[in-house]
Amino acid sequence: MSAIYKSEAGADELRRRYQEELRTWPVPADHLQVPTREGETFVLASGPPDAPPVVLLHGAGANATMWREDAAAWAQHLRTYAVDLVGEPGLSAPSRPPLDSDAYVRWLDEVLDGLGLADTALVGISLGGWMALEYATHRPERVRRLALLCPGGVGAQKVGWLFKALLLRPFGRWGTRRSAQVATGLDTPLSGPVLDHLALTFAQFRPRTERLPVFSDEALRRLAMPVRVTVGESDAMFDSAQTADRIRRCVPHASVEVLPGVGHAILDQTGPVLAFLRG
Numbered sequence: 001m002s003a004i005y006k007s008e009a010g011a012d013e014l015r016r017r018y019q020e021e022l023r024t025w026p027v028p029a030d031h032l033q034v035p036t037r038e039g040e041t042f043v044l045a046s047g048p049p050d051a052p053p054v055v056l057l058h059g060a061g062a063n064a065t066m067w068r069e070d071a072a073a074w075a076q077h078l079r080t081y082a083v084d085l086v087g088e089p090g091l092s093a094p095s096r097p098p099l100d101s102d103a104y105v106r107w108l109d110e111v112l113d114g115l116g117l118a119d120t121a122l123v124g125i126s127l128g129g130w131m132a133l134e135y136a137t138h139r140p141e142r143v144r145r146l147a148l149l150c151p152g153g154v155g156a157q158k159v160g161w162l163f164k165a166l167l168l169r170p171f172g173r174w175g176t177r178r179s180a181q182v183a184t185g186l187d188t189p190l191s192g193p194v195l196d197h198l199a200l201t202f203a204q205f206r207p208r209t210e211r212l213p214v215f216s217d218e219a220l221r222r223l224a225m226p227v228r229v230t231v232g233e234s235d236a237m238f239d240s241a242q243t244a245d246r247i248r249r250c251v252p253h254a255s256v257e258v259l260p261g262v263g264h265a266i267l268d269q270t271g272p273v274l275a276f277l278r279g
Contacts, residue, residue, distance in 0.1 A: 010204030039093025
């Protein structure tokens with residue numbers, strides 16, 4: 001059994017649910033397995049093969065299916081490659097090399113090479129935003145455009161929500177769901193299915209415990225490509241005000257938006273991000 005899951009039965013259940021989502025993917029898609037030094041990497045590719053490419057990097061505890069609604073719209077204009085990050089509950093290898101190494105840059109090099117992409121636009125959210133930034137600061141020549149949603153590694157990482165989650169852990173599935181609500185900031189009736197999905201995932205999945213390395217000002221200044229950053233004003237996981245301030249100071253050409261009253265989970269950005277990607 002992989003160490004990223006709490007049981008083999010739980011891992012099987014998450015894979016079964018993943019396959020169900022793939023069977024109902026809203027647009028035609030190719031299921032690709034790209035060999036890398038970290039193991040097989042699963043990529044869900046949609047849209048015209050000759051359209052401009054965009055690589056999508058999801059957040060922690062998620063997989064490529066989090067881009068379901070976005071891909072349905074973006075694939076009309078772009079070739080979307082939704083990547084399952086290694087070490088997360090998708091169909092990629094369970095490998096988790098240290099975050100404070102060049103392993104994820106080398107891994108994404110091999111993913112892009114395997115997809116035949118000399119360069120591409122990148123979209124990343126949360127942990128995926130950190131990985132997109134990590135790649136863009138080391139390989140700026142391979143990143144055409146960079147769109148980040150609540151990215152890690154810029155503003156300070158908060159821990160208050162984690163203490164609340166630990167207090168809720170003894171309350172079983174309800175406690176897990178409530179923890180997800182605290183972390184994401186989702187508290188509307190329409191958020192129910194998202195929170196239920198997160199609760200089911202984290203009942204079976206072991207999340208990373210490493211803190212995300214913070215990018216230096218020097219690293220952020222390497223971002224010469226067009227950049228769009230969107231953060232939630234009430235993010236419980238990262239200091240969104242600090243994220244916005246540092247990006248504005250170090251990447252003055254970037255577009256930065258702070259969404260009032262929004263937490264870590266940023267929804268309904270399909271249109272604005274598509275407009276940015278199409279330039």
